[in-house]
Amino acid sequence: MGMLGLFNLSYRCALAAEAAGRPEIPVVAFDFEPQTVELMRAGRIAATHTQRQYYEGYLVPYILYGIETIGLDATKAILAPQLVGGDKVDIGLDVVPGDRVDEYINFLDQA
Numbered sequence: 001m002g003m004l005g006l007f008n009l010s011y012r013c014a015l016a017a018e019a020a021g022r023p024e025i026p027v028v029a030f031d032f033e034p035q036t037v038e039l040m041r042a043g044r045i046a047a048t049h050t051q052r053q054y055y056e057g058y059l060v061p062y063i064l065y066g067i068e069t070i071g072l073d074a075t076k077a078i079l080a081p082q083l084v085g086g087d088k089v090d091i092g093l094d095v096v097p098g099d100r101v102d103e104y105i106n107f108l109d110q111a
Contacts, residue, residue: 013045014029032050032096040096049094056091063075
């Protein structure tokens with residue numbers, strides 16, 4: 001048995017398990033909120049799923065520039081491997097194990 005959080009405040013699952021006297025219940029969270037990171041470092045959250053927000057911010061100007069300079073169809077052709085449903089960019093999702101928080105932070109700092 002375990003708990004899976006689906007929103008940025010899912011770190012509260014770990015707090016709820018502790019409040020219920022069941023701190024051994026494994027918790028997997030969503031997002032990389034500071035509270036989530038703190039509880040991962042404390043061993044209370046086993047892993048988290050996080051959006052690749054860097055890619056969201058990084059790709060948007062390039063996509064807009066591409067549309068302006070080479071047109072929508074050519075830009076969509078370049079992005080085809082990342083498109084879902086023909087018009088949505090799939091930037092992916094990272095799964096961060098609790099014991100690799102610092103490695104993930106280093107990865108984000110390198111990006």
